[in-house]
Amino acid sequence: MPKFINTHYNALLPKQGPNTIKYALTQTIVDYAVDRTNYHLILCNSNRGRGGRLNLIQDFKNKGFTSVLVHFDIPDHVLEERVAKSQRSTIIFRSASTFEEVLTRQQAESHKAGVTAPIEGEADHLFVIKDADEARSVSSEIVNIARDLLE
Numbered sequence: 001m002p003k004f005i006n007t008h009y010n011a012l013l014p015k016q017g018p019n020t021i022k023y024a025l026t027q028t029i030v031d032y033a034v035d036r037t038n039y040h041l042i043l044c045n046s047n048r049g050r051g052g053r054l055n056l057i058q059d060f061k062n063k064g065f066t067s068v069l070v071h072f073d074i075p076d077h078v079l080e081e082r083v084a085k086s087q088r089s090t091i092i093f094r095s096a097s098t099f100e101e102v103l104t105r106q107q108a109e110s111h112k113a114g115v116t117a118p119i120e121g122e123a124d125h126l127f128v129i130k131d132a133d134e135a136r137s138v139s140s141e142i143v144n145i146a147r148d149l150l151e
Contacts, residue, residue, distance in 0.1 A: 010091075034063055040146060041065075048106075049114045050122075057123055066149055067123035068142055073130045079103055 047053040057067045083099035096102045127138045
């Protein structure tokens with residue numbers, strides 16, 4: 001799948017309008033994982049709007065999943081420094097050409113109605129990371145939650 005996506009993804013993108021292929025691919029993978037595997041799912045920051053996030057969590061709860069939210073509350077100056085130093089490829093971007101552009105867009109979207117940080121009670125478990133050094137301990141706690149679910 002990664003080879004297919006890396007080879008054909010850009011050619012499949014619409015010239016303008018919404019990126020429906022990305023949503024369709026993601027939804028197909030999620031549906032397959034939910035319906036046909038016992039895998040854990042990790043979804044990323046595309047769910048910053050509270051309404052959409054709550055709907056997604058409820059859908060998974062209805063299917064028997066335990067929900068874990070990890071909110072990265074990293075100060076802007078730290079993020080700006082990290083993206084300035086980033087050596088990662090930008091080939092994955094459709095409408096931005098740099099990580100700085102992505103960060104600027106996300107910062108602007110943070111002020112839109114409905115885009116809010118998760119709060120206690122939205123999910124079964126909520127972790128807030130304010131410093132990169134906390135990531136390892138939060139990851140360990142999530143692994144422990146997953147292990148407890150298997151018992």
